[in-house]
Amino acid sequence: MVHQRRTIPVWLFLSVLLVTVAAIMGAALLVGSADLSPGQALSALWRAILGQPADDTAARIVLGIRLPRIMLAVAVGGGMGLAGLASQTLFRNPLASPYVLGVSNGAAVGAVAAMLLAGKPFGYGSVPAMSIVGGCSVGAIVFTMARRSSHFGHSLLLAGIAISAFCSALTAAALYLAGERLQTLVFWLMGGLWQATWRDVLLVAPVTVAAIVGLIAAAPAMNVALVGERSASDLGVNVRRLQTLLLIVVSVTISVAVAVSGVIGFVGLVVPHLLRMIVGADHRGLVPASAAGGALLLLVADTLARTVAAPVEVPVGIVTAMVGAPLFLWLLRRRAGYGGWA
Amino acid sequence: MILQAEHITFAYDAAQNVIQDACLELQPGVVTGLFGPNGSGKSTLLRCLNGSLNPQSGRVFLDGQAVAAMDRRAVARHIAVVPQDTPVDVPLTVHEVVMLGRYAQGSTWAQETREDARIVSVCLERLGIADLANRPFSHLSGGERQRAVIARALAQQGSVLLLDEPNTHLDLAHQLEIYRLAKTLAEEGQSVLIICHDLLVSPLMVDRAVVMDRGKIVAIGPVHEVFDARLLAQVFATKASISWGDASTVRAQFG
Numbered sequence: 001m002v003h004q005r006r007t008i009p010v011w012l013f014l015s016v017l018l019v020t021v022a023a024i025m026g027a028a029l030l031v032g033s034a035d036l037s038p039g040q041a042l043s044a045l046w047r048a049i050l051g052q053p054a055d056d057t058a059a060r061i062v063l064g065i066r067l068p069r070i071m072l073a074v075a076v077g078g079g080m081g082l083a084g085l086a087s088q089t090l091f092r093n094p095l096a097s098p099y100v101l102g103v104s105n106g107a108a109v110g111a112v113a114a115m116l117l118a119g120k121p122f123g124y125g126s127v128p129a130m131s132i133v134g135g136c137s138v139g140a141i142v143f144t145m146a147r148r149s150s151h152f153g154h155s156l157l158l159a160g161i162a163i164s165a166f167c168s169a170l171t172a173a174a175l176y177l178a179g180e181r182l183q184t185l186v187f188w189l190m191g192g193l194w195q196a197t198w199r200d201v202l203l204v205a206p207v208t209v210a211a212i213v214g215l216i217a218a219a220p221a222m223n224v225a226l227v228g229e230r231s232a233s234d235l236g237v238n239v240r241r242l243q244t245l246l247l248i249v250v251s252v253t254i255s256v257a258v259a260v261s262g263v264i265g266f267v268g269l270v271v272p273h274l275l276r277m278i279v280g281a282d283h284r285g286l287v288p289a290s291a292a293g294g295a296l297l298l299l300v301a302d303t304l305a306r307t308v309a310a311p312v313e314v315p316v317g318i319v320t321a322m323v324g325a326p327l328f329l330w331l332l333r334r335r336a337g338y339g340g341w342a
Numbered sequence: 343m344i345l346q347a348e349h350i351t352f353a354y355d356a357a358q359n360v361i362q363d364a365c366l367e368l369q370p371g372v373v374t375g376l377f378g379p380n381g382s383g384k385s386t387l388l389r390c391l392n393g394s395l396n397p398q399s400g401r402v403f404l405d406g407q408a409v410a411a412m413d414r415r416a417v418a419r420h421i422a423v424v425p426q427d428t429p430v431d432v433p434l435t436v437h438e439v440v441m442l443g444r445y446a447q448g449s450t451w452a453q454e455t456r457e458d459a460r461i462v463s464v465c466l467e468r469l470g471i472a473d474l475a476n477r478p479f480s481h482l483s484g485g486e487r488q489r490a491v492i493a494r495a496l497a498q499q500g501s502v503l504l505l506d507e508p509n510t511h512l513d514l515a516h517q518l519e520i521y522r523l524a525k526t527l528a529e530e531g532q533s534v535l536i537i538c539h540d541l542l543v544s545p546l547m548v549d550r551a552v553v554m555d556r557g558k559i560v561a562i563g564p565v566h567e568v569f570d571a572r573l574l575a576q577v578f579a580t581k582a583s584i585s586w587g588d589a590s591t592v593r594a595q596f597g
Contacts, residue, residue, distance in 0.1 A: 092429070223438075224445050228429045233394050235498070236418030236446030281433035 010285035013278060017292040021074065021299065028070050028303040033310035034061050041066075069196035072204060073302040074295040076193070076261050079208040079253035081294020082215055084268030085286060089222045090246040091153055094276070097269035098254040100157060101142055101247075102164035103135045107258035109167045110134020112174045112185060128203065128259035135255030138163050143247050152243060153229060190315035191264035193302050200260040207256050211249045212291050218245055219283035226281060264317045267294050270324045297324060343405045343420060343501040344369055345533055350390050350400035352383075360386045361397065362557040368502060368533040373524045375538045375548035375565070379578055382554040384537045385426060388504050391535070392421045404502070418446035422495035426506040426537075428487065430480055436490050437475040440465055443497030465493040468523065484511030492520065496527075503527060505536045514543070521547035541578065545569055546590055553577055566592070 029045060030038035036058055044058040080098070087096045098104055114130035142159045149155035171189070178185050215222070221242050224232045233239045257264070271293045272286065279285045301319040308314060345368040352361040360383045368374055368391075378384050389395040391402055393409040402409040404420055422443070432439060443465070444458045466472045469489040474482065482490060488511045495503060505524070509517040521544070524534045528549075538544035545551065551568040553561040555577045561568045566586040574580045581597035 092431075094433075220445060220448070223434075224442050226432050226434060227439065227442060230394065231423075231425055231428060233414055234392060234418065234423040234425065235442055235494075236415040238414050276433065282438065 010279050021296050068198045071201045072196040073299045075204040075208045076257045077298025078291040078295040080267040081271040081290035082211045083250045083253040085272035085290040086246040086249045098250050101160040102138045103251050103254045105164045105167035106138030107131040107135030107255045109170045131259035132255045136251050139251030188262045191262035191317040193261050204256050215287045222283040266320045266324050270328045345502050346403045350397045352397040364559050370531045370533050373528045373534045373548045374550045376552045378554035383557040415446045420500045421502040422498040422500040424495045424505040432479045439479045440493045443494040465496040469493040502533045507537050507539050
């Protein structure tokens with residue numbers, strides 16, 4: 001599509017974005033809190049690539065701790081970017097984010113409940129499973145309620161806000177009752193990737209890949225959806241089917257993201273919005289850009305989170321907001337128009 | 343293509359029928375005006391005609407095929423709608439908005455073809471807004487926006503065109519332009535329905551009139567046979583004496 005705003009072609013921007021993600025992934029492997037020089041890390045990595053036995057400390061740190069964490073940051077960040085874009089298109093509102101639907105709060109309730117009841121805060125299994133149950137249940141409840149109404153989008157928004165508030169209250173109640181586990185829970189709720197394992201990567205990466213494929217396939221219909229439900233239907237979009245797809249993408253990606261990393265804010269809101277300013281609102285470019293942009297933001301934020309105050313970890317949610325917000329404000333100042341979208 | 347509505351009855355809730363037993367046929371080459379006071383069910387009938395509302399009873403056929411059984415994409419390939427109002431906050435350029443009209447014709451994965459781009463240019467040209475192609479849709483005036491939406495409907499290249507008060511935001515010159523465009527499209531073989539709000543200009547610009555009152559079709563036929571003093575009094579609560587010269591000249595005196 002012809003685009004006045006677009007200063008560089010989408011394919012070029014996407015390529016630059018992907019190369020940047022790859023470069024930062026490589027760089028992030030070489031830095032960390034462990035007493036390991038970049039040279040040692042590089043040689044451990046090189047030995048692994050050559051298939052030589054790697055059971056020394058350097059290899060365990062680079063391949064067993066840093067690499068899964070980097071992969072997880074990319075997978076979770078990409079999923080959050082896509083979920084943010086899907087919710088903004090679903091609500092036809094650039095201020096929407098997965099949080100508005102209540103899915104993240106639902107997933108958080110599930111996770112907090114699992115931690116309190118299991119008595120084993122970070123054991124694998126119960127926390128991710130309960131997050132997914134919590135998040136997807138909220139998605140399903142909100143969807144079922146909205147589906148009965150004639151104004152799907154508005155009902156979805158209102159039901160989401162109400163359930164979100166209800167879930168926040170449940171989380172607050174759980175914190176109130178947490179006793180000595182309060183600090184663990186609060187730290188977990190702030191979000192972070194320090195628990196990253198290969199199992200987490202195997203849980204999240206397929207979901208993110210499926211979300212990319214689903215949204216790329218739906219991109220032309222998502223473009224049409226920008227003119228409103230009625231007109232989209234008149235122009236040939238099966239609006240209910242599109243809304244169902246978008247809601248499933250948001251619910252599942254956010255649930256698995258919360259399951260492995262807690263509640264990390266801001267990525268889903270800021271990434272699609274920021275990229276819309278650069279590549280335009282055409283979803284065929286915006287879908288892959290949001291995935292890559294989300295991956296980039298979370299990867300940079302998480303790398304900073306684990307290095308700036310090493311050996312202490314800064315919760316990554318603090319970094320995403322501190323890096324993302326000024327950038328966002330700077331871009332916002334330079335742009336005007338487009339009905340408030342960009 | 344012939345669009346045929348047979349005994350349509352529609353209600354948003356059980357208490358009251360918005361459309362009561364409406365029968366209507368739109369034929370290629372004919373511009374039909376749909377008239378009626380506010381709240382008489384004109385827009386609802388239009389939404390039933392393209393299958394975006396499902397009537398409680400009765401059916402709509404497109405060349406004999408039931409519209410209710412077609413998917414939205416198939417309907418949009420044949421029937422284009424210009425809605426009464428359209429959201430302003432659309433983050434697209436005029437060219438992009440008109441290109442959305444090509445959605446139903448394209449395959450899911452395809453980029454727009456050169457043919458799509460050519461069709462969009464022709465439609466922009468026809469509505470006189472080619473110079474606005476790269477403007478953000480949200481920056482347009484009401485009239486420009488209306489013309490962009492009509493261009494989008496033309497880009498669908500259907501054979502039935504349904505316009506819901508297309509003249510709301512247009513000045514008289516542009517209103518006449520839209521009627522002339524409708525006439526040209528009809529001559530090209532389209533079946534055209536225009537919901538008309540005003541009774542001064544539009545009766546002179548359409549071939550056929552359908553008049554609705556409280557959900558029922560109360561008159562249907564050539565304009566000069568339909569619009570008479572009795573109809574204006576009964577349906578529009580307006581006292582007037584009307585004398586038609588021929589189908590395009592009329593003398594009316596409002597009392």
